[in-house]
Amino acid sequence: MAKLSKETQDKITDLKDKFPARRSAVLPSLHYAQAELGYLDDATLAEVAALLEVPQSMTAEVVGFYTMFDRQPRGRYKLEVCRNISCALMGAKQLTKYLEQKLGVELGGTTKDGKFTLLETECLGACGYAPMLMIGPYFYENLTRDKVDAIVGALAEDRDPPIRPAGYPEMDGEKPKPLAKANSASAEIRDRLAVSEGKK
């Protein structure tokens, strides 16, 4: 019962002989699968293993070890607040509480409309720009209540936040790819996880 699209299946089978050891294709393949489906259930782990022609234990073994892999469905927008020391010093806990109230969910929960899931993570490397929030591929930094309101307000209506994510200063003239709308953030992730040129 294949759940993955032909496109994702092809991307995964293309990885089969990309590395000196077949097993190295497991992590990127799971990234691809999650980018399409939003989470990895047992059937998907089996499907990825079958596509790569590796034992199912190889996908099952890693999925629980790495925090980016989700084993259950999440909201369309996953809001991940860094809770580690530098962010905590600048109000990460207050930020999380504010989001809990604003969204009406507890940490770990998903809003009833399926739009937002609120999570905490460990350090994401934005320590000097705390507190911060990761949404899909983007970091939103130096957050204030106003910024959070603007970001969440826009995403609630599936519009792109009026605030630029980190790493896109005006001077570069680069526009981030849209975050809003169904699965475009996933498409972005799929894009950037492309194991680039290079061969075994």
Add this chain to the structure above:
Amino acid sequence: MKGEMRVTTPHVDLPRSFTLKVAEEHGVYGSLKKALAGIKPDDLIQMVKASGLRGRGGAGFPTGGKWGFVPKNIPKPRYVVCNADESEPGTFKDRIILERDPHLLIEGCVLTAYAVESHQVYIYIRGEYGLSIQRVSDAVREAYKAGYLGKNIQGSGFDCDLTVYAGAGAYICGEETGLLDSLEGKRGHPRLKPPFPAVVGLYGSPTVINNVETLASVPAIVEKGPEWFAATGVKNAAGPRIFAVSGHVNKPGLFELEMGKVTLRELIDYHCGGIRNGRKVKAVIPGGASTPFLSADELDVTLDFDAIQAKGSFMGSTAVIVMDETTCMVHAALILTRFFAHESCGQCTPCREGTHWAETILERFEHGGARKEDIDILIDIAAEMGGGRTICALADGAIGPIKSTIQKWRGDYEAHVPGGCPRNGELCEVSW
């Protein structure tokens, strides 16, 4: 700015610095051309040895020495791996290179591959660094097109491929052998050493693993010569480091400074504009979450390996985390211990059990129910965890915050007995 020395961040403030066009305009790939045209691989290793460059990831191992351990006379491929799994709490220095100067990093990678006669480089980037992955991947494509990667680079006859690999969220994959296991598609479990990766590394082959900032330092050494680099900094600490300052300072951020020329106090007071709201500093973590806390009276220490070590801490990943006088040291230790417990890979009992029990006891201090003897139990646990009883250094890092906070702020712990945090469980005063 006092002590400023830009070796790995000279281009990051330029518009579109991540593109090949801007990079080439500012001399990136010049060192690669120079080396391919006239420096022998073994001489390049000698140059890096002579420069005194030490690893910028945390351990500070001499880079040229690492390269020199790679055997060239065995019939196996050799690999170069760039460790871009930046995840030590407080550390955000490699990200600026990945996002804003990926070509400088690629140049450093190819130079390293050339020196150890490797034809395959992997850049392992933590999966959460979406923009880094995108920028490095785009730069790799540009570099292939321009003949800085691939077959017969710049007509030299030297071939080198480069593959970007995304991690999936695990601190332990920043440990170099944990990273290798992850790159092989497994759980990131650090390996017993010896054998060291230089001899038995990725796919069982000789492998050089270096941090992003380390590799990005190599082009400048080739361009200006090892003597120039070695003459900077102080004894045992040549060149600059990128200090990533976070916490209660007025101007947090990144500062690439020559080692040994600026004190921790100057970094906080001048470069970072002092402590927010005119408050006083209480504690500083000098090198990322794994390094012991320094107290306010220990800040007149110059920023180099030996000076910080003489204070009982480490330079680590040069992640400077500043805490003001309102910060509770028990809570700070709890946050870090919870992190280490979460990130322990679980192979070694002292680490898996020790971080868990330390977290449980610290929770007791925080939420009530701690006894005075729990302070000594924490010290006991720390003693059982550290000192080389585990495969990797995670456990040794985890005990730093516990031991140093108890030693320097025992009163903070005693104030939590038995009723829990006297301040409603807040880490510090923060208006958010």
